Amino acid sequence: MKVFLFSLVFILCFVPGVLPQGTYGEVTVKINGADYPLYQHSYALLIGVSGYNNGWPALPGVREDLYKIRASLEKQGFRAMAIWDPDKDQLDDAITDFIKNYGQDENNRLVIYFAGHGYTSKSSYGELIGYLVPVDAPRPHLGFGQFQARAVEIAQFDLYSKRIQSKHALFIFDACFSGSLFTGKTLPEPLSAKALEPVRQFITSGSADEQVPDKSIFCEQFIQAMDGYGDYDRDGYITGTELGEYLQKSVINYSRGTQHPQFGKIQNPRLDKGEIIFISQQSIAGNPTDTPTISTTAPLHHGTPQDNQSRSTVDFDGELKVITAFSGDLFIDEVFYRRIVANTIVMFTNISSGSHTIMLKGDNPWQKTTDISKDGVTVIEIK
Numbered sequence: 001m002k003v004f005l006f007s008l009v010f011i012l013c014f015v016p017g018v019l020p021q022g023t024y025g026e027v028t029v030k031i032n033g034a035d036y037p038l039y040q041h042s043y044a045l046l047i048g049v050s051g052y053n054n055g056w057p058a059l060p061g062v063r064e065d066l067y068k069i070r071a072s073l074e075k076q077g078f079r080a081m082a083i084w085d086p087d088k089d090q091l092d093d094a095i096t097d098f099i100k101n102y103g104q105d106e107n108n109r110l111v112i113y114f115a116g117h118g119y120t121s122k123s124s125y126g127e128l129i130g131y132l133v134p135v136d137a138p139r140p141h142l143g144f145g146q147f148q149a150r151a152v153e154i155a156q157f158d159l160y161s162k163r164i165q166s167k168h169a170l171f172i173f174d175a176c177f178s179g180s181l182f183t184g185k186t187l188p189e190p191l192s193a194k195a196l197e198p199v200r201q202f203i204t205s206g207s208a209d210e211q212v213p214d215k216s217i218f219c220e221q222f223i224q225a226m227d228g229y230g231d232y233d234r235d236g237y238i239t240g241t242e243l244g245e246y247l248q249k250s251v252i253n254y255s256r257g258t259q260h261p262q263f264g265k266i267q268n269p270r271l272d273k274g275e276i277i278f279i280s281q282q283s284i285a286g287n288p289t290d291t292p293t294i295s296t297t298a299p300l301h302h303g304t305p306q307d308n309q310s311r312s313t314v315d316f317d318g319e320l321k322v323i324t325a326f327s328g329d330l331f332i333d334e335v336f337y338r339r340i341v342a343n344t345i346v347m348f349t350n351i352s353s354g355s356h357t358i359m360l361k362g363d364n365p366w367q368k369t370t371d372i373s374k375d376g377v378t379v380i381e382i383k
Helices: 061-074 089-101 143-150 155-162 217-229 240-254 306-311
Strands: 027-031 034-039 041-048 077-082 108-115 118-123 128-132 167-174 199-206 238-239 261-263 277-279 292-298 318-324 328-332 336-341 344-352 354-359 367-372 377-382
Touching: 027 277, 034 108, 041 089, 061 077, 061 108, 061 217, 077 089, 077 318, 089 108, 089 155, 118 167, 155 167, 167 217, 199 217, 199 240, 217 238, 217 240, 238 240, 240 336, 318 328, 318 354, 318 367, 328 344, 367 377
Parallel strands: 041 077, 041 108, 108 167, 167 199, 318 377
Antiparallel strands: 027 034, 027 292, 118 128, 199 261, 238 277, 318 344, 328 336, 328 354, 354 367
């Protein structure tokens, strides 16, 4: 899906579709024999830029990569949502809304994952500045001022991270750039109560002047790490530092030294002590670990109990296309998804087939129950 500039369309896709009410992403960890309730809910925002239209090479593999990342995070109990091909303003809106809606609860766990082009420039005073490249940013050699006006400086994520009230947040960039947003890597440590402190962690798939291939080695190794290979000390948990350490070593190896992932924590003494924590899927599957210390109520699949017995983790159902003449808060089956603006099109993908109630709350309230067909696109108009 692409953003059609002539009609000012902002397309936002919620990857796993409509989820049931209930607990997802709840995690309890065991440290020194004591149980610590760590996360109540887990949310991920996936940002994919593939259809570049202003001089940058297209990245058609990004869409498939994000479906794989979505499946991996679902195993961890995350509710994932995605935006495709945003321009600079839409990218900022998506991250801002995500933090506003899901980053205000201290007990939430957040992941923001970007896949697309990155770029590094050197300022006149010698500082390296990293950028993420939205879909409409021109190539720098066509005019650096124009590029800078439409690119997203990595320093902006320092501001995003401080808006988050949740204790643990991880920013992952499958893009190459350089910058000084986070500190250099630290070595993994045994899990302790220190890991429960607030933290903002960052991982990139490469450094300055490196090219990220369209078939992402980083994506493949991320999934391997989350499946259990990133659990260095075999305690059943994967910390953000363990994840970064695994990705750095494995991506350098499999890219034959052409990519050098970077990782670390934000340069802020109040946000650099803790560790975001994931569950080793090998332990969930019953593989032996030295210390089986996992307690989680996170479902491995989303859907009704009957669905979970027969549906695979990656289950692509129908799509919902909403054409709205009014602004307001959009709900699907009483679940708030986002604020929408009048005269836009909002696209929701992978919604489970069957009956769903669509509701707009605001100055022009609207409600309709519609059937979503499997592998089809259902169009509704709010007018």
